Each structure stands twice: as C-alpha cells, then as structure tokens.
Amino acid sequence: MRNPEITHKMTDKALPEDRGNRLFLFAVRRMAMAGVNDAHAANALLGTFGKSYRRPLVLLRAMMLEMARASSRKIMVAPCCCSKMTGDEALLMQAVSEGLSDPHAAYERVSELLASDAALGALTCVQAVAQSFADLGRPMEFYTAV
Numbered sequence: 439m440r441n442p443e444i445t446h447k448m449t450d451k452a453l454p455e456d457r458g459n460r461l462f463l464f465a466v467r468r469m470a471m472a473g474v475n476d477a478h479a480a481n482a483l484l485g486t487f488g489k490s491y492r493r494p495l496v497l498l499r500a501m502m503l504e505m506a507r508a509s510s511r512k513i514m515v516a517p518c519c520c521s522k523m524t525g526d527e528a529l530l531m532q533a534v535s536e537g538l539s540d541p542h543a544a545y546e547r548v549s550e551l552l553a554s555d556a557a558l559g560a561l562t563c564v565q566a567v568a569q570s571f572a573d574l575g576r577p578m579e580f581y582t583a584v
Contacts, residue, residue: 451527452522452523453523454579456579458571458576459579461576462498462571462578463523464479465479465482465483466527467515467516467517467527469498469499470502470513471518474498474502475499479495483495487574493570493573493574497566497567500563501564508556513526513552514526514527529548530551532544533564534578535579535580537561537564537565537568538569538572545557545558548560
C-alpha cells in the first residue's frame with residue numbers, strides 16, 4: 439500500500455490552467471503509462487486539433503522516446519486522474535513553455551529532468567512539440583511551478 443505522505447510530496451504542483459498545457463500533460467501521462475502508441479492520447483489530440491493531429495502526435499512520441507533514451511534517472515509521472523503534478527512534470531512543463539522563447543533556460547530544465555548534460559536531442563523534441571501546438575492554435579502558455 440502506498441504511503442499518502444510520499445504520494446502527496448510527489449504530486450505537490452498545481453495543474454496548469456491553459457488548455458494547451460493540460461492537453462500536453464494528459465498526452466504525456468497517457469504515453470508514459472500505456473506506451474507511445476496509446477489510443478487515448480491520440481484521440482485527445484484528434485479531438486483538439488482535428489485533421490492536423492498527426493504532427494503533434496508524432497512529435498510527442500519522438501519526445502517521449504528521446505527522453506527515455508537520454509535520461510539517466512526515472513522520471514516521475516502522475517496518473518491521468520491526479521489533480522496535481524509531480525516535480526518532474528512541472529520541470530517538463532516549464533521547459534516546453536519556454537522552449538521557443540528561452541532555449542537556454544529550457545535546456546537547463548531538460549538537463550535537470552534527465553539528469554544528463556546530453557539533453558540537446560530532448561530539447562529539440564520539446565521545442566518541436568511546442569512549435570506544433572503553437573502552429574495549431576494551442577500555444578504552450580508560460581508555466582511557473584507553484
């Protein structure tokens with residue numbers, strides 16, 4: 439049985455308010471738990487982006503696979519139904535939200551998340567996902583973990 443104190447400490451960050459950020463977080467959580475070919479994540483993107491859903495879906499898959507490849511540690515992801523975020527999810531949200539406007543800060547966050555200095559590939563994937571969301575009308579709003 440899980441210790442409620444540990445779970446609470448693990449998920450202490452507030453969810454983002456923006457719909458684009460929430461969609462991103464939902465898709466990341468689904469892919470982290472069920473694999474990158476998860477139908478629920480694909481359906482959520484299809485419902486939001488319509489016929490143009492394939493670009494963000496493919497880029498999200500690439501981002502998840504690159505982060506798994508480059509990471510030197512386990513990245514903690516909360517279940518989809520959780521109303522809070524893990525610290526790792528908050529770092530990823532911050533990196534995505536500033537990936538296009540401040541790449542140096544985004545690189546620092548991705549490096550911290552992956553516990554690796556070899557995070558350039560992951561940063562590129564994060565930036566590509568952010569650009570695809572922005573191009574399709576759901577730009578990733580700046581997120582600051584509270």
